[in-house]
Amino acid sequence: MSLAEDAKQLVQGAMQGLMGKAVALAPDSWIPGGKPDPLIRHQHGHIGKPVTRIDGPLKVAGAAPFAAEFPLEGMVYAAVVHSVVARGRIAELDVTAAEAAAGVVAVMTWRNAPRLKAPPVFLSDPKAASGDNLPVMQDDEIHWNGQPIALVLAETQEQADHAKSLVRATYHAAPAVTDIEAAKAEGTKPGVFMGQPLHNKIGDAEEALAAAPVAVDATYTTPGHNHNAIELHAVTAYWRDGTLRLHDATQAVSHTAWTMAKMFGIDEKQVVVTSPFVGGGFGGKTLWQHQVLAACASQLTGRPVRLALSRESVYRMVGGRAPTEQRVALGADRDGRLKALIHRGVTPKTATNVMPEPFILPTRSAYASETMLLDVQVVELDMLANTFMRAPGESVGTFALESALDELAHALSMDPIELRLRNEPEKDPTLGLPFSSRHIDEAWRAGSERFGWSRRNRTPGATREGEWLIGVGCATATYPYYRMPGGAARLTLTRDGRASVDIAAHEMGMGTATAQTQVTAERLGLPLEAVTFNYGDSTLPGLVLAGGSQQTASIGASVIAAHRALVKELLKLAGNDSVLAGLDADEVGGHDGGLCKLDDPERCESYASILNRAGRDSVVVEAEPPMPLETQHWSMHSHGAMFCEVRVNTVTGEVRISRFLGSFDCGRILNAKTAASQFRGGIIMGLGLALMEETQFDPRKGRIMNPSLAEYHLPVHMDVPQIDVMWTDIPDPHAPMGAHGVGEIGITGTGAAVANAIFNATGKRIRDLPITLDKLL
């Protein structure tokens, strides 16, 4: 990122900081969520029910159309040629053999690609979606090992793939920075995330650490990770009447449309992105070069283009989580009260993005400590831009922080749960804001009871069954409540008592469509079957990223706003002849197919009756929610207490997870079935992070060496035990529906819970992920 861009970010951050102070001091009632969502009081309706996924029948029948499954007349297939050097210029790019190969329609390179502006990088604008800000195939410059240098287009995929192997490239390689250690030796620079420095300082933590009666101080390292959604990134692109249409697999339909429009210099309405089903995202299904290349290729050939990336191409073109090196030092008095909390370290990024892996985020609100020093330093490498991956920051940050807490508990001979509870903060330790909802103590209490924590053997290495040592460990999980600006929703109510919600949101398996159908049905007082939730299309209202676990809140707030507009409209239509006459929007709610006075359920009129009398077939409203000021007025977070039992083989060092429990405090749960799956899914990805996942980046060439599901290990069925999950179900009074998104918290704390259990089993403290068996021999 340029200095100018950094400066812009910092100015934005400072503005936010000033605004934040005003918002923090404002009365609750001025703030969104200041008045609790009335749905929080609905105890026996649709909300929370374990409703089976409404899109489930399509998915189990293989009938849900994914992005690579839109066949178009005259479509050509594409294959990507990648650079094999990390920096420099293309010397020769010979595509003649490829062009001459059977079935080849065109070979696109920087020489013949349509001219484009560089993409706005994610976070540089509310609608920006690109993983980096590099021009796409516009010149001969190479920025990373794996950069696309040519796109082969042919009548069949087989022909494109073969022709790809006929492209000959040579390079004028330039010196590249691809080694973190070498880059560190040249100096680091402060990390900036979402406009704010990744730095917090309270008192003199180093001094307090040195003076603390008990202290631990260690370095933890985590490797790069890749999202590895099983669906390969794919897009089908075509132009019609000046409009670019993309069938994409994306977590950001509207962001993608806007960003593509910027690049092509057209209006954002001239880009239509649909993405009805996404085969897993986890932060990886945003805008990368493949959508741009497909759109360019379609322009070049005048034909629809299908670009379905190979697994290797996904690794070469779609960024992953950056590695981290984190020092955590804790100083405490003999009662375990923290005197010093230091969490600092280094992570690599590229000069082309604004995403330092923000591993201190969980620490900012975790524990009360007299002094604190949190800091992220950055080195910039010549590599594919790193990006957001499930719980960026928290996933790897909690590994270090929560391992250190366990080390401190051991040093104090104290129950690690007691140590955590003893350091529960009264208010947010770094922001000074009150917590909107924090019941972590209840999560710990309920979890430890269910897990049987009190029956554990506290002595490391003391429980054995044959070849296997058995141990248990725990850790805190945490993830913020976010709501990003830009939501909007359209509600349509028809005379036959049906309603539909239109919003440019996403379904990647979270159960969004199902849970939001429940919420909308409850809000309107309709049966589930009467509500349709339309999403996954950039022409729908709203700018709703499926990221940061914020989609639930964003949709919730948008539907609240639309619902309020709908109620106002209905009251107007009901007029003076209605039993509702004289009531205002705050006094009525949806109930049993109509509107009723909230405190007098007998005073009702059905939607059908209102619309009939008004002579209307339907009412359509669209509204936007207020800015998400609640996140600057309260400290809003989800929490969890993670418990793990491991078995470690004394002969081979193999680790098996035998039990896992996640006890969560995430506000109100909207759908018990899909939420449980989200929690489990996060935990399982956390087990992968703990035990096996690693993107092997060879610093000699700056090249990822295991771009494959055979060599990058994800947990398989045999690695996954039955995972128990439970939740407090205590609503956050300041969040829509009282709910928090639950997609990311499961991966947080899991790595540390596993590592802490391994310590309890073996007496060995592994601070370097993944915990492969060689580290335990």
Added chain:
Amino acid sequence: MNLTVNGVVAALPDDPRVSLLDLLREQLRLPGAKKGCNQGACGACTVLLDGERILSCLTLAVQCEGRSVTTIEGVGAPGALHPLQQAFLEHDGFQCGYCTPGQICSALAMADEIRRGVPSHVTGDLTAETIALDRDELRERMSGNLCRCGAHNGIVEAILETFADQTEQLEAAE
């Protein structure tokens, strides 16, 4: 030069490079079998070839001459789901749904393998006549089907329930 797909005769491709998976997805417009790696590492492309589970991404279509392929589209459709598909719904044995067709096809053949007595890595006694369909056997035998959303527990429960029932029905019938 034909093969049969879900009971319907289809022509083999002219280009021998076409995998069975691409024949299904691109030429026969049966996208139920999924492409997750195209290298035999994820199991999303699992289909049944003459009743046995195989990876369609590593199978050349021309090798299937005269053979019978069953894809998820031949297992059950919305409105007429197979009991295993229904159990996947009940137990939430999927999230994004992308690995799901492969998991279901794989599980159907796995149940046959267990009935046939094919041993697995976790089978205790190699000479035993019957193999119990327990969670360990099932997890080991399903390990060739990756799931990134983490629906493993639901998948295992769905399979257990479906085939435990079938076992009971078989016993009752005898």
Added chain:
Amino acid sequence: MNPFVYNRAADAADAVRRAAALNAKYLGGGTNLVDLMRETIERPPALVDVTGLSREIAQTPDGGLMIGAATRNTALAEHPLVRERYPLLTRAIVAGASPQIRNMATVGGNLLQRTRCVYFYDDDGARCNKRRPGEGCDAIGGFNRMHAVLGASDACIAVHPSDMCVALAALEAVVHLEGPAGARSLPLTDFHRLPGDRPDLETELAPGELITAVELPPAAVAARSAYRKVRDRASYAFALVSVAAALELEGGLVKDVRLAFGGLAHKPWRAWKAEAALRGNAASADAFAAAADAELADARPRSGNAFKVELARRTLVAVLTDLAGAVA
């Protein structure tokens, strides 16, 4: 994938004839070859499909088994006589790959699997003496946690990925071949080569030669046998170390023993030295450890795989200890 001509062979002689005429590679289950062709590491102008050849598993007059090369891995693993007489072979097969792959993969193809070295797989991005002899080996000094500690060279440190072959090495299997020059056979332990300065040559197969069968001689010792595989996840991963072992005791002494390692070398590694150290001696923990040390004394680990030596030692000792306990 390069364009190629597809042929199906009616029998072995037909296959050999066709392959010679077309300069073809033989295609079995395709689980490795199709992948390598897609990666353009293999670029044969023609394929001769040999999956229609013999998949018979027949008893030989001397009480062994003759296994047709087109036999699927699953069929071999589930065969009653294999389970009864050569349990380590069943164990090795079901420790490998996934059920889908085992349903596809043939016995002949399994022998010809190529390494999973990530630098070998990176056709355009890395140097590899297997792919282009003489250009160098990027695995040395790179990610070589999975790589060889025995029998490697400075040209190549790749390992053979098969589990089945490790059991076959311990069982003294014989590989039957047919080629343009006629039929011949050779012991499995001589079938695969060590890399030396020609890591591109992985087996003793002559051009155009076809594996027609694998023969298992009778092996009383195999009645008590085991295959233990250690890997980075609980299933569906290649071995870091594996041990195939069979042990026959008499009066507390080792009467016969067969040992082979997987994951340590460019070929399934028959542990002759460890066997020699044990044969005729007491079956004790010390003896097992000494035998392991005898075999592993020549180990030459690289930057990332020193742990394999200790892991192999421990695994071998544990397997032998288990077998001795089971025998006693």
